């Protein structure tokens with residue numbers, strides 16, 4: 001058997017080795033030299049190769065960040081998805097130890113039958129632990145359970161010089177590596193505390209909201225009690241109906257229910273409405289993927305939310321509630337060929353309704369309404385590049401075309417100003433439009449701390465990404 005080092009050394013970084021590497025939104029198409037290591041030693045060898053070749057290194061998990069946090073044009077891209085072994089599982093304590101390429105899906109499939117669910121999950125089950133901690137993801141329970149990083153007991157980090165370090169919540173470095181988007185070191189192993197559940201189902205309450213004020217009032221009503229909260233916003237709602245949408249709160253069920261804990265019983269159905277193959281849904285979506293079509297779809301969703309199941313509870317599986325966006329495979333293809341960007345801003349609670357209202361009005365003024373709006377409640381955390389605030393976030397999906405690109409970016413910059421003026425923040429996983437001065441403003445002192453750490457842990461600046469370059473993070 002040949003050593004990993006010999007194999008990596010033999011690689012010639014010619015044009016024929018370039019592979020397409022996109023953000024999830026596919027609005028920034030790049031190519032990189034992709035390596036898929038299977039162990040820590042291979043990553044060390046890839047760093048050595050990068051040093052020799054004078055190439056930057058970009059870390060990449062499942063590529064689910066929407067923009068350019070996981071891309072590096074003509075860089076060496078380390079894709080950690082093959083490092084996906086579960087190293088140990090203690091079904092008594094709910095502690096799992098695994099390689100960083102293990103995904104959220106792997107976690108719930110492995111642990112659910114023993115009555116454990118990941119403490120924080122994103123709107124899709126495909127992110128890897130390394131990628132999720134790179135940006136420190138949040139879920140629909142951010143206001144009560146914090147970010148994923150808050151549930152990590154220990155992790156191994158590999159630095160560009162080949163040093164491997166174990167860090168935990170008692171170490172400052174722990175809060176610095178998590179959240180800094182793969183710019184300080186590679187997370188290679190994670191020990192995580194899973195959350196105990198009795199049932200694989202949730203009790204879900206739905207209520208339609210007619211305005212921003214009604215939305216916020218609903219979050220305030222349920223925030224001390226519900227295990228999850230999220231609301232959908234129709235960004236085509238105008239005037240007094242700005243902010244209208246459909247709020248959901250959900251609670252774990254306390255009753256033991258073995259059947260619902262069997263992973264295969266959680267699988268999402270392959271048919272929608274019992275007859276339509278969901279693999280074809282994106283093609284139908286594509287027919288509606290323009291301003292008029294999306295106005296209609298948003299209107300129909302809002303009206304049906306007012307009529308069906310309004311102010312009622314229903315039971316829904318953890319998977320169906322958590323990973324709604326995974327219901328429709330390949331849905332992003334509906335945005336082809338220009339792709340889309342997601343814009344998520346985080347605003348302190350006192351200003352949230354006002355800032356989001358102004359953002360939506362701006363979109364309507366530009367004729368560039370978001371096709372999907374999602375409102376969530378957050379709490380602050382102490383990670384270096386934390387995106388969370390004691391307030392709310394609004395995530396907005398915008399279609400990108402050759403024609404609208406400049407206008408869209410101009411509008412995003414005006415929306416940034418509204419957020420910054422209110423003391424708000426942004427999130428690298430969802431960013432495509434921030435300027436270096438915006439990052440300077442919202443990160444403040446944290447950015448200076450980061451630059452000192454960069455000199456200490458990666459003095460040659462090997463770790464980079466298109467986002468790090470765009471925002472001049474290393475300067």
Ligand SMILES: Cc1cc2nc3c(=O)[nH]c(=O)nc-3n(C[C@H](O)[C@H](O)[C@H](O)COP(=O)(O)OP(=O)(O)OC[C@H]3O[C@@H](n4cnc5c(N)ncnc54)[C@H](O)[C@@H]3O)c2cc1C
Nearest residue numbers: 061062063064065123127128130131134137138182187429
């Ligand atoms: C449909 C959808 C729904 C989503 N919902 C949510 C949500 O509810 N909440 C939320 O917070 N996010 C959400 N996201 C964003 C997503 O969770 C994050 O972008 C997450 O980082 C994706 O993980 P990944 O493995 O794909 O990482 P990538 O996108 O590949 O990488 C993310 C970042 O981590 C760095 N990185 C990758 N691997 C490592 C490593 N081993 N060590 C250190 N750094 C590393 C990368 O350089 C990059 O900066 C959603 C994304 C999609 C597509």
